[in-house]
Amino acid sequence: CATFWRTSRYCKVQHKRLALRQVVNEAQHTELVAHLTAHCPDALEVLQKVTTVAQLTVLEDLHLGGTVAVVNTHLFFHPSAPHIRTLQVHLILTEVARALEGVDSPALIFCGDLNVRPTNGLYEFVCKGALSKDALVWWKGRNFKWGKGEDFYDFLNTDATQPPPVEVPEPGVEYFSMDLDHPFPGMRSAYAAAAGEEPEYTNVAGNFLGTLDYIFYQTDRLEVVSTVPVPPKEAVTRHTGLPAVAFPSDHLAVIADLRVKASTP
Numbered sequence: 001c002a003t004f005w006r007t008s009r010y011c012k013v014q015h016k017r018l019a020l021r022q023v024v025n026e027a028q029h030t031e032l033v034a035h036l037t038a039h040c041p042d043a044l045e046v047l048q049k050v051t052t053v054a055q056l057t058v059l060e061d062l063h064l065g066g067t068v069a070v071v072n073t074h075l076f077f078h079p080s081a082p083h084i085r086t087l088q089v090h091l092i093l094t095e096v097a098r099a100l101e102g103v104d105s106p107a108l109i110f111c112g113d114l115n116v117r118p119t120n121g122l123y124e125f126v127c128k129g130a131l132s133k134d135a136l137v138w139w140k141g142r143n144f145k146w147g148k149g150e151d152f153y154d155f156l157n158t159d160a161t162q163p164p165p166v167e168v169p170e171p172g173v174e175y176f177s178m179d180l181d182h183p184f185p186g187m188r189s190a191y192a193a194a195a196g197e198e199p200e201y202t203n204v205a206g207n208f209l210g211t212l213d214y215i216f217y218q219t220d221r222l223e224v225v226s227t228v229p230v231p232p233k234e235a236v237t238r239h240t241g242l243p244a245v246a247f248p249s250d251h252l253a254v255i256a257d258l259r260v261k262a263s264t265p
Contacts, residue, residue: 001072001112003057013067014058016099021048023091028098032090040176042144046084047091050076054092056099058106066260069106071096074113083141083176085115086122086131090182097183107221107260108184113213113251118189118198126216129185138177139169190215190256194227202230202252204242209233215256225257 005012024033024047036044054073061068073092075085093110100106116122121135131137169175191198191214201209217224230252236242242250 001053001055001074003055003070003072005057005059009062010059010068011062012057013060013103014056014099016056016095018054018056018092018095020052020054020088020091021050023095024048028094029091032087035178039178043084043087043141043176046076046081046144046146047087050084052076052088054095054112056096058100058103061260064260066263067103067106068260069096069100069103069108071108071110072112075115077115078144080144081141082116082120082122082137084144086125086137086180089114089122089126090180093182093184105221108187108218109215109222109258110184110187110217111213111215111254115212117210117212118192123189123214125180125182126214127185127187127189129183129187130181131179133177133179135177136167136169139175140167142173142175184218186219187216188219190217190224190258191227191254193219193224194256199230199252199254200233201236202254203250204236204252205250206241209237213251213254215254215258217258221261222258223261225259227257228253228255230254 023029024044033044036047052073052075054071057070059068059070060066071092073088075088078084096108110126114122114126121131121137125131125135189198198211198214200211202211202213203209230236231247236244236247236252239245242252
């Protein structure tokens with residue numbers, strides 16, 4: 001993760017690196033740890049092992065005043081771990097809220113590779129700030145196990161023209177779930193705001209084309225000026241997948257101009 005800013009316009013007020021396997025063991029998360037210990041110790045083990053990090057950078061606008069808090073991350077990747085990514089978002093945004101105590105009304109931007117499609121419940125969780133125990137992310141995480149089984153890369157062979165299958169919990173099957181929230185409800189994706197929907201893809205690997213990368217922002221503090229479309233499909237699939245000659249990463253850049261809303265008296 002990296003955050004860059006124009007020093008002639010912004011001054012760094014605060015920077016914090018969040019190593020989530022350390023964050024989860026801090027005192028403010030005792031209740032969550034106790035709940036996972038009792039009901040899903042495997043999930044707690046993952047949170048305490050994986051090396052996922054996030055960055056918080058608080059910037060002061062030297063021209064207009066006010067502050068912007070930029071958070072970026074790359075969430076844990078595993079096809080069967082949407083519940084782990086959801087818990088990671090909870091930890092990140094809870095820690096961000098704690099770090100911003102005493103900062104005067106910062107406008108929050110939360111961005112990165114979340115490793116989930118827009119149809120996943122984690123996307124809704126980021127936007128709304130709450131997720132119920134009935135959300136499908138918990139059901140989809142029931143079969144998670146360490147390592148790469150025979151089906152680990154099956155997602156690469158899915159039909160890119162078809163939406164992911166809808167899974168429904170089976171009656172009588174027990175699995176871990178919980179109600180969860182985070183302190184920043186009312187966020188929205190910049191691309192969804194500008195175009196009414198997410199790009200068709202930001203990641204191209206094998207037969208997989210899907211959107212995994214996002215720029216979320218607080219709608220009461222910021223507004224979208226513009227976004228940059230992703231390159232056309234024929235360009236990104238010319239050499240089967242990414243990275244390729246013209247694209248040095250397997251992910252495409254998502255770019256948005258955001259503007260802080262004028263303060264109301």
